[in-house]
Amino acid sequence: MRIPNASPGPSVGGAKFLIDHGARVVGDDTLTFEMRPPIINPGKPNFQVFPVHMQLIADSGIYIIET
DSSP states (O other): OOOOTOOOOOOOHHHHHHTTTTSSEEESSSSSOOOSSOSSSTSSSOOOOSSHHHIIIIIIIOOEOOO
């Protein structure tokens, strides 16, 4: 699905993959690190503010390096 003005990056599923595989630090060369806008439940209006950041930093203690 193409979303205008979207930015690339890991989704919530990608964050789970990183957590499950023992990542300690993650990073990329984009401004927001995660996919924006986030798609939590495709087909349902369900928006969260930076859910990948919350899963990685707040819930799992995994640092994010951006740009």
